[in-house]
Amino acid sequence: MIDYSKELAALKRSGRYRERRLFDEKVIDLASNDYLGLAHNKDLLNEACARLASSTSHAPKASMLVNGYHPIHASFEKALCRANGFEAGVILGSGFNANIAMIEALVRKADELFMDEKYHASGVLATKLLDAKVSYFKHNDAEELQKMLESSPAKRKIIAVEGIYSMDADLVSREIISLADDYGALLILDEAHSSGVIGEHLTGILDFYGLSVKENYIKMGTLGKAYGSFGAYILASAHIIDYLVNRAKPIIYATAPSLFDTVLGEVSLEYIQKNLLSFKKQIASRQKIVESILGLKSEGLIVPIRVKDNRTAIQIQAELLQEGYLVGAIRQPTVDAPIIRLIARLGADEKALSDVCYLIKSKIR
Ligand SMILES: Cc1ncc(COP(=O)(O)O)c(C=O)c1O
Numbered sequence: 627m628i629d630y631s632k633e634l635a636a637l638k639r640s641g642r643y644r645e646r647r648l649f650d651e652k653v654i655d656l657a658s659n660d661y662l663g664l665a666h667n668k669d670l671l672n673e674a675c676a677r678l679a680s681s682t683s684h685a686p687k688a689s690m691l692v693n694g695y696h697p698i699h700a701s702f703e704k705a706l707c708r709a710n711g712f713e714a715g716v717i718l719g720s721g722f723n724a725n726i727a728m729i730e731a732l733v734r735k736a737d738e739l740f741m742d743e744k745y746h747a748s749g750v751l752a753t754k755l756l757d758a759k760v761s762y763f764k765h766n767d768a769e770e771l772q773k774m775l776e777s778s779p780a781k782r783k784i785i786a787v788e789g790i791y792s793m794d795a796d797l798v799s800r801e802i803i804s805l806a807d808d809y810g811a812l813l814i815l816d817e818a819h820s821s822g823v824i825g826e827h828l829t830g831i832l833d834f835y836g837l838s839v840k841e842n843y844i845k846m847g848t849l850g851k852a853y854g855s856f857g858a859y860i861l862a863s864a865h866i867i868d869y870l871v872n873r874a875k876p877i878i879y880a881t882a883p884s885l886f887d888t889v890l891g892e893v894s895l896e897y898i899q900k901n902l903l904s905f906k907k908q909i910a911s912r913q914k915i916v917e918s919i920l921g922l923k924s925e926g927l928i929v930p931i932r933v934k935d936n937r938t939a940i941q942i943q944a945e946l947l948q949e950g951y952l953v954g955a956i957r958q959p960t961v962d963a964p965i966i967r968l969i970a971r972l973g974a975d976e977k978a979l980s981d982v983c984y985l986i987k988s989k990i991r
Contacts, residue, residue, distance in 0.1 A: 663973025664854025789820030822852025
């Protein structure tokens with residue numbers, strides 16, 4: 627019999643064994659990526675159901691390139707373009723798929739891809755499919771990236787970064803965005819954790835830095851985080867989207883994204899736009915609580931708290947769970963050093979956030 631027990635035993639020995647768990651619904655969620663609490667908003671659910679019910683079909687049925695492209699997809703793509711200032715867009719089944727789609731299709735044989743060493747696993751996996759040169763630069767190090775760009779003979783240079791890094795919680799530096807402009811490089815921005823969370827209009831990193839969209843920018847955002855749904859989108863120039871629709875395999879050879887998730891994404895976008903000021907106020911207030919208790923300043927809603935080792939991370943998580951709070955315990959190899967990943971999400975009230983911050987403070991001393 628084919629057997630993986632040795633591999634599983636090794637994972638257990640090194641404290642890297644993972645399990646899916648079902649948590650008590652009553653536990654206060656300070657671990658998920660549902661930043662704005664929209665995943666629990668029944669008004670949004672009901673509105674999405676009503677819109678979908680008025681459509682003749684409720685499932686996409688085929689690839690977007692057969693007849694799976696639906697007015698629900700087209701409408702949301704248009705709304706996302708308007709909200710983010712991009713020319714064109716395409717919806718995908720997930721952010722993981724979107725990274726595979728963009729990177730595999732955009733980086734051609736004679737090109738060079740410059741990827742932040744902390745880019746998401748889906749992007750790193752996509753590089754394994756490439757026939758082109760891939761260079762990783764030190765996390766958020768614009769100086770090192772510039773040297774690499776300067777010495778690269780590749781005609782087409784492509785930089786891949788995240789708006790907010792999912793584990794370190796820092797923002798991509800503004801200089802890296804400028805380097806893309808200076809060197810005529812394509813800039814892939816993975817905004818999984820920044821769209822819906824930062825910027826004047828809560829649309830992400832370009833909005834945060836007050837930068838207008840340029841032809842060489844490509845933005846990927848996910849619906850499974852601040853938007854309280856599931857799926858993803860890529861926004862870019864019409865030319866790039868046209869190319870992706872023609873070459874990106876997860877777009878061509880997959881059933882079009884779920885209509886329910888897409889319509890829910892559009893309902894969420896409208897809701898965020900309508901409640902912009904209130905959301906921004908609530909985000910700022912949670913950032914203040916975290917800073918005043920833990921001394922950690924965060925631009926978004928991810929708060930990584932360093933702990934001694936993998937076992938300590940698990941132990942703190944278990945102790946907090948006993949008190950009724952769920953936080954993330956992120957261990958190696960996902961991160962270099964283990965962290966408690968606290969999400970100061972709006973779905974949990976400020977009192978809960980402040981209580982859990984004090985508890986964590988007492989445990990890491
Ligand atoms: C930075 C980043 N990019 C992409 C993804 C994948 O997105 P999705 O969960 O929609 O597949 C994630 C998910 O955790 C992420 O953190």
